[in-house]
Structures are given as C-alpha cells and as structure tokens.
Amino acid sequence: MNASNPDLQNLWVCQGHGGLISKGYFYGQDPLSYTTPSVLAQLSLSSLCSILFQYFLTPLGESAFVSLLLVGFILGPTLWGSSAFLTSVYSMKSIQTSSTFAFFGCIFYIFLIGIKMDLGMVKRTGRKPVVIGILTFLFPITLNLIVAAILSGRGELDPVLHKSIWHVAVFQAVTSFHVIVCLMADLKLVNSELGQLAISSSMISGMCSWGMVIVILIITELQRKPFWIIFCPLLVVLLVFYVLRPLMIRMIRKTPEGKQVKEGYILSIFIMVLGTAFLSEVLGHHVIFGATALGIAVPHGPPLGTALENKIESFCFRDPPANIFGFTSFIGKVLGGMLPALFFKVPPVEALSLGLVMSCQGISDVLLIQHGHLTFLVDRQMYSMMVINMLLVSGTFTPVIKFLYDPSRDYKVSNKRTIQHTSLNMEFRILAGIYHQDSTPCMIRLLEISSPAAKTPMCCYIVHLVQLVGSLSPLFMYHEPGTTVKLPAKDCGHIINAFRLYEKESNGNAIVNLFTSISPFASIHEEICRLALQKRTSMVIIPFHMQWRLHGIQDISEARAVNRHILAKAPCSVGVLVDRGTLSASKNHLVYKIGIIFVHGRDDREALAYGLRMAKHARVSLTVIHLIDPAEEKVQSLDMDLDDDILAEFKAASAGKKSHSYRSEFVKDSIELITMIRSVQNSFDLILVGRYHRSFSPIFAGLTEWNEFPELGFLGDVLASSDSLCRVSVLVVQQQVFKAEDRMNSAKNLLEDSAETVEIIFESTKGWKDIDVSKHRTPPY
Numbered sequence: 156m157n158a159s160n161p162d163l164q165n166l167w168v169c170q171g172h173g174g175l176i177s178k179g180y181f182y183g184q185d186p187l188s189y190t191t192p193s194v195l196a197q198l199s200l201s202s203l204c205s206i207l208f209q210y211f212l213t214p215l216g217e218s219a220f221v222s223l224l225l226v227g228f229i230l231g232p233t234l235w236g237s238s239a240f241l242t243s244v245y246s247m248k249s250i251q252t253s254s255t256f257a258f259f260g261c262i263f264y265i266f267l268i269g270i271k272m273d274l275g276m277v278k279r280t281g282r283k284p285v286v287i288g289i290l291t292f293l294f295p296i297t298l299n300l301i302v303a304a305i306l307s308g309r310g311e312l313d314p315v316l317h318k319s320i321w322h323v324a325v326f327q328a329v330t331s332f333h334v335i336v337c338l339m340a341d342l343k344l345v346n347s348e349l350g351q352l353a354i355s356s357s358m359i360s361g362m363c364s365w366g367m368v369i370v371i372l373i374i375t376e377l378q379r380k381p382f383w384i385i386f387c388p389l390l391v392v393l394l395v396f397y398v399l400r401p402l403m404i405r406m407i408r409k410t411p412e413g414k415q416v417k418e419g420y421i422l423s424i425f426i427m428v429l430g431t432a433f434l435s436e437v438l439g440h441h442v443i444f445g446a447t448a449l450g451i452a453v454p455h456g457p458p459l460g461t462a463l464e465n466k467i468e469s470f471c472f473r474d475p476p477a478n479i480f481g482f483t484s485f486i487g488k489v490l491g492g493m494l495p496a497l498f499f500k501v502p503p504v505e506a507l508s509l510g511l512v513m514s515c516q517g518i519s520d521v522l523l524i525q526h527g528h529l530t531f532l533v534d535r536q537m538y539s540m541m542v543i544n545m546l547l548v549s550g551t552f553t554p555v556i557k558f559l560y561d562p563s564r565d566y567k568v569s570n571k572r573t574i575q576h577t578s579l580n581m582e583f584r585i586l587a588g589i590y591h592q593d594s595t596p597c598m599i600r601l602l603e604i605s606s607p608a609a610k611t612p613m614c615c616y617i618v619h620l621v622q623l624v625g626s627l628s629p630l631f632m633y634h635e636p637g638t639t640v641k642l643p644a645k646d647c648g649h650i651i652n653a654f655r656l657y658e659k660e661s662n663g664n665a666i667v668n669l670f671t672s673i674s675p676f677a678s679i680h681e682e683i684c685r686l687a688l689q690k691r692t693s694m695v696i697i698p699f700h701m702q703w704r705l706h707g708i709q710d711i712s713e714a715r716a717v718n719r720h721i722l723a724k725a726p727c728s729v730g731v732l733v734d735r736g737t738l739s740a741s742k743n744h745l746v747y748k749i750g751i752i753f754v755h756g757r758d759d760r761e762a763l764a765y766g767l768r769m770a771k772h773a774r775v776s777l778t779v780i781h782l783i784d785p786a787e788e789k790v791q792s793l794d795m796d797l798d799d800d801i802l803a804e805f806k807a808a809s810a811g812k813k814s815h816s817y818r819s820e821f822v823k824d825s826i827e828l829i830t831m832i833r834s835v836q837n838s839f840d841l842i843l844v845g846r847y848h849r850s851f852s853p854i855f856a857g858l859t860e861w862n863e864f865p866e867l868g869f870l871g872d873v874l875a876s877s878d879s880l881c882r883v884s885v886l887v888v889q890q891q892v893f894k895a896e897d898r899m900n901s902a903k904n905l906l907e908d909s910a911e912t913v914e915i916i917f918e919s920t921k922g923w924k925d926i927d928v929s930k931h932r933t934p935p936y
Contacts, residue, residue, distance in 0.1 A: 187243050187244060190252050193244065193252070193253075194252055194253055194256060196244050197244060197245060197253055198256075200230065200244060201226055201230060204226045204229060204230065205222055205223055205226050208222035208223075208225055208226060209222045212225075213341075215554055216342070216553055216554035216556075216557035216558070217550060217553055217554060218337070218338050218341040218342070218515075218517075218549060218553050219337070219341055220334075220337070220338075220516075220517045220518055220549055221546065221549050221550045221553065223518070224521075224542070224545065224546050224549075225546070227542075228546075230245070258442075261443065261522060262428065262429070262432050262442055262443065262446045263428065263446070263467050264467075264518075265443040265446045265447050265450065265522070266428050266446040266447070266449060266450040266467065267450065267463075267464065267467045268333045268447070268450060268519070269446065269447045269448070269449065269450015269451040269452075269453070270450045270451075270453045270455070270460050270463055270464060270467075271333070271336075271450075271455075271460075271464070271628075281355075283352070283495075283496075283499045284352060284355030284356045284358075284359060285359055286495045286498075286499075287352070287356040287359075287360075287491070287492055287495045287496060287509070287513075288355070288356040288357065288358065288359025288360040288363070289359060289360070289363065290491040290492075290494070290495050291330055291356060291357075291360040291488055291491035291492050291513045292328075292330065292359075292360045292363040292364055292367075292491070293491065294487035294488065294490050294491035295327070295328040295330075295483065295484040295485075295486075295487030295488050295491065296324075296325065296328040296364075296367070296487070297487070298483040298484070298486065298487040299324035299325070299327060299328045299483050299484055299487070300321075300324055302324065302483050303320050303321055303323075303324040306320060307320055307321070319527075319532055319533045319537055322371075322527055322532040322533055323533060323537055323541065325367065325368065325371055326368075326520075326523055326524050326527055326533070326541065327483075327484040327541065327544070328364070328484050328487065328488075329364040329365070329368060329520060329523060330357055330360040330361055330364050330488065330513060331357070331361055331364070331365075331516070331517060331519040331520055332354075332357045332358050332360075332361035332362075333361075333517070333518075333519050334357075334515065334516060334517030334518070334519050334520065335353050335354060335357035335361075335512060335513065335515070336354055336357070336628070337517060338512060338515050338517065338549075338553065339353060339354060339512070340675060340677070340678075341553075342553070342556060342557050343677050343678045344560065344562070344678065344681075345629050345674060345675055345677075345678045345681075346629060346631075346672075346674050346675075346678045346679055346680075346681035346682045346685075347560070347562040347678070347681050347685075348505070348562065348685070349505055349508055349509060349512070349560050349562070350678075350681075351629075352496070352501075352509060353492075353509055353512045353513065354628060354629075356492065356509075356513065357513065358628075360513065368523065369388075369444075373388075387438035388438075388444060390438065391431060391434060391435055391438065391444065391445050391448055392448055394431070394434070395431060395445070395448045395449050395452045396448075396452050399427050399431075399449060399452060400452040400453075400454075403424065403452070403453060403454060403459060404454060406420045406423075406459060407454060407458060407459050410458050410459075412645065414458070415458065415462065416458050416459055416462040420459070421462060421463065424453075424459075424463060427449060428445075428446055428449055430445075431445030431446060431448065431449045432445045432446050433445075443522070457624065457645075460624075461624045464624065484514070485514045485548055488510065488513045488514035489507075489510035489511060489513070489514050490510065491510070491513065492506075492509045492510035492512070492513040492514075493506045493507055493509065493510035496509050496510070504559055504560065505560060507559065508556050508559045508560040511552045511555060511556050511559075512556055514548060514552065515548060515549045515552065515553065516545045516548065516549055517545075517549070520545060521542065521545065524538055524541050524542070525538070562681055562684075562685070563684070563724045571891065572691060572692065572693055572726060572727035572728070572891055573693060573694075573727065573728045573761055573764070573890050573891045574693050574694055574728060574761055574764045574765050574768065575760055575761050575764035575801070575890065577693045579611065579767065579768060579771070580610065580611055581611065582611065582612055582613070582614060583605065583607070583611065583612075583613045583614070583693060583768065584613075584614045584616075584690060584691060584692040584693055585602070585605065585613065585614070585615055585616070585692055585693065585694050585695075585696065586615075586616040586617075586618065586683065586686060586687050586690065586692045586694070586695045586696070587602070587615065587616070587617050587618070587695075587696045587697075588618050588620050588683055588695070588696070588697045588698070588721075589617065589618070589619050589620065589650060589698065590620050590698055590700075590702075590711055590714050591646065591698075591702065591709075591711070592646040592649045592650050592653075593702060593704055594698045594702065594732075594734055595649070595650050595653045595654070596653075596739035597732065597734040597736070597738050597739045597884060598617075598696070598698075598732070599653060599654065599657045599739075600738045600739050600747075601696065601732065601738065601841075601886070602615055602657065602665065603657070603661075603772075604747050604749070604769050604772050604774075604775050604841075605765075605768055605769060605772075606768055606769060606770075606771040606772040606775070607661060607664040607665040608664055608771070609663070609664060612663075612664055612665065612666065613664065613665045613666070614665075614666045614668070614690075615654075615665060615666065615667045615668065616668050616670065616686060616687075616690055616692065617650070617654055617667060617668070617669050617670065618670045618671070618672055618682065618683060618686065619646065619647055619650055619669075619670070619671045619672070620672055620676075620679055620683075620714075620717070621671065621672065621673040621674075622673075622675070622676050622713065623673050623674050623675050629672075629673060629674040629675070630671070630672070630673040630674075631670065631671075631672050631673075631674075631682055632670065632671045632672075632673075633668070633669070633670050634647075634651055634669040634670065634671065636655070647671055650669075651669055654667045654669055655667065655669075670686070676713040676714070676716065676717050677716070679717055680717050680720035680721045680724065683695060683697075683721055683725070684721065684724050684725055684726060687725060687726055687727050688726045692727050693727055693728060694727055694728045694729065694730055694765070695721060695725050695727060695728070695729050695730070696729075696730040696731075696732055696886075697717075697718050697721055697729070697730070697731055697732070698714070698731075698732050698734060699718070699731055699732060699733040699734070699867075699875065700712065700713075700714040700715040700718060701733075701875075702734060703734065703735045703736060715866070718731060718866060719866050722846075722866060722889055723892075725891070725892075726891070727891050728761050728888065728889060728890050728891045729888075729889045730765075730886050730887065730888050730889070731846075731866065731867060731871070731886070731887040731889075732884065732885075732886050733867075733871070733874070733875045733884060733885040733886070733887070734884050735881075735882055735883055735884050735885075736884070737839075737840045737841070737882065737883045737884050738840050738841045738884045740840075745774065746774055746775070746776045746814070747772070747774055747775045747776065747840050747841070748776050748778070748838070748839045748840045748841075749766060749769055749775055749776065749777045749778070749839060749840065749841050749842075749843065750777075750778045750779075750780065750835065750838065750839035750841070750842045750843070751763055751766045751777070751778070751779045751780065751842070751843045751844075752780050752782065752832065752842065752843075752844050752870055753779055753780065753781045753782065753798075753802070753845075754782045754845065754848055754854070754870070755794065755795065755798055755848065755849070755852075756794065756798075756845055756847060756848055756849070757794075757797075757845075757847075757890045758845030758846045758847045758848075758868070758888055758889050758890050759798070759844075759845035759848075760797060760798065760801050760845075760890070761845065761888050761889070761890035762843040762844060762845050762886075762888040763779065763801050763802070763805060763843075764801065765843060765886075765888060766779065766805070766843055767804065767805060767808060770805075770808060770809065770815055775814070776814040776815065777809070777814070777815045777816075778815070778816050778817075778818075778839070779802070779805055779816070779817045779818075780818055780819075780820060780831075780835065781802065781817065781818070781819040781820070782819075782820050782821075782822050782828065782831070782854065783819055783820065783821050783822070784821075784822065784823065784852060784853060784854050785821055785823055786823070786853060802817075805817065822854050823853065823854065824853055824854060824856065825853075825854060825855060825856050825857045825858050827854070828854045828855070829873060832870070832873055832874070833880060833881075836874060836879075836880070836881040836882075836883065837880075837881065837882050837883055839883055840883060840884065841883065841884045841885070841886060842874060842881075842883060842884070842885050842886070843885075843886045843888060844868070844870040844871055844874065844885065844886075844887055844888070845868065845870070845887075845888055845889075845890075846866075846867065846868035846871060846887050846888060846889040847868055847889065848868065848869055848870070855869050858872070858873070863876045863877065864876065867887045868887060868889075870887075871885060871887035875887075
C-alpha cells in the first residue's frame with residue numbers, strides 16, 4: 156500500500172502463477188486464467204469493438220479516435236462496473252502482461268509518429284500558417300493560465316486539485332500535429348485548401364506546444380532530481396542523430412534501388428528503438444522521448460521509412476486507456492485559428508472549420524495526460540474528466556467540420572470548360588495525370604495529335620500522382636525549368652525529361668508545366684480538381700487503372716477510386732485513357748489512325764469536338780462511325796439537333812480531305828452494336844467514345860447487367876473489358892458535369908462559348924508564357 160498517493164491506496168493480493176498456455180475447457184481448465192489466452196481474448200474483444208464502432212460511426216463523419224475512445228469506455232468499469240465477464244477477461248492476473256503489451260505498442264506507435272513527421276515542412280510554410288500556428292498556441296495557453304490563476308487564488312480548492320491545476324491547464328492547451336493530420340485523413344481533406352492550411356499550422360503550433368510541455372516536465376523533474384538531469388535529453392539526441400542516423404543512411408545506401416530493405420536492417424532498427432527508450436528511462440526521462448527522437452531521425456519515405464511503417468502498423472494497436480479548462484482551450488484554439496484566417500481573407504465558413512479542426516484532440520493527447528497521471532501530476536478524477544472532454548469535443552465537432560466544409564462545392568462551376576465550347580482558334584488547356592512512367596509515351600503522343608500550333612497553342616499541366624507512404628505530410632511540387640532539386644519519387648526524372656523533350660520538339664507550340672503530387676490516394680483527386688479549376692483547363696486526362704505493359708497487365712487498384720472521384724468532381728471535361736501501346740507505337744508511322752464511335756448525347760459530342768481538334772494535325776486520319784437506332788431516327792429533340800450540328804461541322808471540315816471519313820451504321824439492338832464494334836475495333840491506333848448514353852435505349856439493352864468497368868460507360872466497357880478482343884488504345888470522354896440548374900441543355904447554354912481564356916504572349920528567349928488576364932483585363936463599362 157502506498158499512502159503518499161490516494162490513487163494507490165488499494166490492497167494488492169499476491170496471486171499464483173497460472174502458466175502461459177491452457178489445455179482448454181475439456182481438461183477442466185479456465186483458459187482466461189492463463190496469460191496467453193487472456194491476452195488474445197483482450198486483443199480480439201477490443202479489435203472487434205473498434206471495427207464495429209468505426210463501421211457505424213464513420214458514415215456519420217466521426218474520426219477513428221472517437222471510436223477507439225468509446226471502446227475504452229465500454230470495456231472499462233465506467234459503463235459496466237464489476238461485470239463478471241469483463242472481470243474474467245481483464246483479470247488482475249493479466250494486468251501486468253497486457254500493460255506490457257500496451258507499453259510496447261505505445262513505444263512503437265510514438266516511434267511511428269516520429270517517422271511520419273517531416274520537419275522540413277516548417278521551412279516550406281508561408282506567413283499565413285506560421286501566424287495561425289503561433290496564435291493557436293498562444294490563445295488557449297493564455298486563457299487556461301488566466302483561469303488557473305483565478306481558481307488557484309480561491310481557498311476552497313481540494314489540495315490535490317490545487318497541485319495539479321497548472322499541469323491540467325497546460326495539457327489541455329496542447330495541439331498535436333499528428334492528431335490534425337490523422338483527422339484530415341479520416342475526413343479525406345488532406346489535399347483540400349483547409350487540410351493544407353491546418354496541417355501546416357498544426358506543425359508550428361505542435362512544435363510550440365510540445366516544446367513547452369518538455370520544458371515544464373524537465374522543470375518538474377528538477378524539483379526531485381539533480382541538476383545534471385537537464386543534460387540527459389541532449390545526450391540522447393546526440394546519440395540518435397550522430398551515431399544511429401548515419402547507420403540508417405548506410406543501410407539505405409546498401410539497399411539496391413527498387414528492392415526491399417533487408418529484414419536484418421529492420422530488426423536492428425527495432426533494437427535501436429528499444430535501446431533508446433531504455434536509455435531515456437535510465438537517464439530519468441519518459442521512454443517515449445527516445446522513441447520520438449529516433450523516429451524523427453529516420454530518413455523519410457522509401458525504402459527504409461516505408462518498410463518500417465508497414466512493419467510497425469501491423470504491430471501497433473491503438474486502444475486508448477468537461478471541465479472549465481476544456482472549454483477555455485476549445486475557445487482559445489477556435490479563436491486562434493479563426494481570427495488570423497479571417498485576417499488573411501479566408502472565407503468565414505472555412506475559417507470556422509479551421510478553428511474547429513485545430514481544437515480537436517487525439518491519441519497523442521491521451522498519451523500525454525496518461526503520462527501526467529502516472530507521474531502523479533494529475534489525479535484520477537481530473538484524468539477521467541480530461542478524457543471525457545476529448546471525447547465530447549472530437550465526437551461533436553468532427554461531423555460538424557465534415558458538414559461545413561466540402562471542397563467539391565467549389566468545383567461545380569457554371570462556365571463551360573469543355574473542348575466543345577473552346578474555339579479551335581483559341582488556346583487549348585489540358586491537364587494530364589500519370590501514375591507510372593510507362594504511361595508517358597502514350598500521353599505525349601496524345602498531346603502531340605491534339606494539334607498545337609503557333610496561332611492555337613496548347614498549355615499542358617502534367618501531374619505525377621504518387622501514393623503517400625512513410626510520412627504524414629503531403630507534398631505538391633512544381634518542377635521549374637532549369638532548376639535542379641531533389642526529386643521526390645524515383646520515376647520523376649524520366650517523366651520530367653520526356654515531357655521537357657516534347658516541349659522542346661514542339662517549337663513553342665506547346666507549354667508544359669510539370670508537377671508532382673505525393674498524397675494519400677483517398678484524397679489526391681482534390682489536387683487534380685483544384686489545379687484544373689485554378690488553371691481553367693478544358694479537359695483532364697487520367698490513365699485507366701489497368702495498364703498494359705510488356706510483362707503483362709498491371710492493376711493499380713487504388714487508382715480506380717481516384718479516377719471515379721475525378722469523374723464525379725472535376726470542374727471540366729474528363730478523359731480516361733486506356734493505354735494498350737498502339738498510339739505510342741505508331742510514332743514511326745506516316746499516319747495516326749483515329750476512330751470515333753458516335754451514338755448520341757453530350758459526351759459523344761465532346762469526343763467528336765476533341766476529334767475535330769485532332770483532325771487539324773497533318774498526320775491524323777479521322778474516321779467517324781455514327782451508330783443510328785432506327786427506332787429513334789424519326790424522333791426530333793433538342794439533344795439530337797445538337798448532335799446533327801456537330802456532325803455537320805465535322806462533315807464541313809473534312810470535305811475534300813481523303814484522310815477523314817464519315818459513315819453511318821444502323822443498329823437496332825445490343826447484339827448488332829457489339830458485332831459492329833468488334834468489326835472495326837482493331838482498325839485504328841486510338842478509339843474515342845463518349846462515357847454516358849441513355850440506358851433505356853434499345854441498342855444498350857442488356858449491357859448494364861454485366862458492366863465490368865462502369866466508370867467507362869457502355870462502349871468503353873465493351874472495348875476495355877477482360878474478355879474484349881480489342882487491342883488498341885481507347886479514350887473515354889465525359890463532358891463537364893454542370894450544376895443541377897445547368898443540366899437543362901438549352902441551345903443557349905450549350906452553344907454559348909463562356910469559357911474564360913488566357914492571353915498567350917510569345918517571348919523570343921523563353922517561348923510561350925502564361926499571362927493571367929484577370930490582372931490586366933479592362934473592367935466592363
């Protein structure tokens with residue numbers, strides 16, 4: 156019994172050692188009385204409850220932290236009291252073993268946070284995140300310390316509460332970078348403007364908060380320990396960065412490019428983690444200090460950072476063990492994030508969302524106050540109230556953030572950003588995404604046959620899309636011509652060089668702007684949509700997730716969800732490129748053979764509009780195959796009139812040109828449709844089709860029942876499905892999806908050319924250069 160602390164005034168009874176493994180109920184033994192079955196039961200029960208809570212709460216906008224915290228409440232004595240079942244699972248005999256497992260999990264979890272932190276992000280932040288981060292740190296800590304001073308001056312406080320009130324005020328004001336990034340990932344807002352601002356600001360605020368906490372904890376330790384203890388953290392940091400980090404860099408150098416890190420290297424780093432944690436404990440500090448320092452020292456990204464992340468995430472399980480400070484901290488963080496955001500002219504709703512994001516807390520904060528409880532800085536009652544406060548704040552305002560802020564609302568523009576509504580004599584802007592360098596040749600050939608010319612130049616925005624691994628911070632980088640920087644991904648160099656060569660060979664007719672986006676694939680589409688909106692592109696082209704290569708078909712399964720998001724949210728037209736190598740292989744041919752299968756509707760009109768632009772290329776042979784349903788031939792509608800208009804435009808443009816041709820085919824059902832497609836599908840280098848067609852049309856009857864790739868539409872699926880005999884590349888085109896009020900395709904809306912343009916000025920030394928006319932445009936009278 157320990158009389159110095161009320162929390163430890165409990166009677167401990169020695170219990171016999173029951174062994175590790177049970178023989179089972181059939182031998183008259185209770186498995187839960189043995190260590191191994193007991194720990195497995197605890198892990199299974201907590202994991203099952205976590206999955207169930209996340210299944211039901213995630214659709215409501217709750218973060219994973221709220222689900223995990225609720226599991227802790229349900230499986231603890233708070234809800235059930237002394238339940239017979241839970242008492243047998245979480246028996247006193249198993250506490251030491253399960254606590255040891257949890258302690259090891261905590262060490263590696265903190266180490267994983269350190270791996271994912273990118274301190275270089277602090278250098279890249281602008282003035283806005285720095286101001287917001289500093290004020291988000293200062294506002295809550297100032298309010299809490301003022302309230303703590305007022306309360307401590309009153310004589311009626313309990314002695315234990317009077318002792319811990321200052322620590323509670325500090326702990327509640329802390330902002331964690333890791334918590335904000337995980338919250339943005341749960342809400343799929345990492346790549347949004349709000350997400351980027353919140354992540355950058357939390358890095359600044361988190362550094363200030365945790366620096367303050369470390370100083371306070373050291374000062375607290377100095378009251379009970381000798382002065383030289385203050386130099387011990389410096390010793391650990393020197394060991395980590397000047398001894399262990401060089402060893403890890405040497406491991407990376409010995410790992411061949413593209414190969415996995417040796418298991419021996421991973422094991423040695425795990426030993427380093429335990430060793431630095433042990434050293435921190437020996438020197439009088441918490442074990443997580445050494446683990447955090449070593450995690451920060453690990454080189455980010457592949458191969459080492461990624462390998463460690465994959466190993467540790469399979470081991471770490473996160474099972475987290477309303478007072479006035481919670482309220483003042485919440486108010487301070489909201490104001491600290493919202494007021495400077497409003498000063499920098501951030502929209503009010505977005506500024507409020509930023510303040511709410513910065514006020515949320517997570518697992519890192521639970522570990523901090525748990526450390527305060529174990530070191531007697533916070534008593535049990537205050538610890539419980541702080542955890543409940545975290546649950547209330549995060550559980551209440553996370554769905555509010557999701558409701559208030561939806562970045563896709565900005566992508567629904569009323570201007571016609573389509574190829575059809577961009578004049579053939581105007582500048583053509585196109586954005587292309589690339590998942591792998593093997594897609595580069597086909598994409599370059601597609602840009603080439605888009606027919607850029609001196610009077611009608613083309614501006615290309617190429618984005619290399621890379622999955623974020625081994626780090627928490629997304630990266631969006633512009634590759635400026637003529638500069639040499641460290642490339643963020645191994646394929647970047649080949650892609651950059653190929654497009655720079657294409658730009659040079661275009662003789663100034665095409666401008667190429669190269670970017671790399673390293674982000675979670677769950678939200679990377681936000682980068683594409685925002686860039687397309689800012690640059691006012693007419694089309695976004697993305698590769699199909701299945702890519703045909705020399706060694707076979709590679710399925711980038713994560714890319715399929717990205718493509719679907721872009722199709723649903725892009726502020727302009729979208730093309731999905733199914734690359735089978737025929738377009739890039741036709742480089743040495745005299746003619747590029749392009750085919751368009753035209754049925755009806757706005758997407759087919761967009762495909763034909765792109766074909767009209769290609770037809771201006773001297774080496775393009777364009778064939779339009781018009782499929783006509785006899786049942787609808789005599790039916791007149793505005794949509795069919797628009798189809799006839801663009802077909803008439805093609806006939807007029809191709810008149811007298813032997814390289815271009817038009818033919819019509821009558822098809823009355825889906826069987827004749829597929830037969831006709833198979834008869835011509837291998838006659839071209841590239842086939843263009845529209846994505847959307849009326850499903851009730853007789854010629855598409857039955858095709859909806861066995862669609863393998865719905866995102867490609869009926870015709871695209873026929874040409875790209877696994878049982879298709881098509882061996883040529885296919886471009887599936889979707890015209891810009893307008894707002895609901897713009898869906899009525901009136902002649903005025905569809906024929907009006909309301910796309911904004913950008914003047915192009917040619918400089919003899921630098922080539923074509925973008926000039927934003929919004930800064931030079933004469934105001935209307």
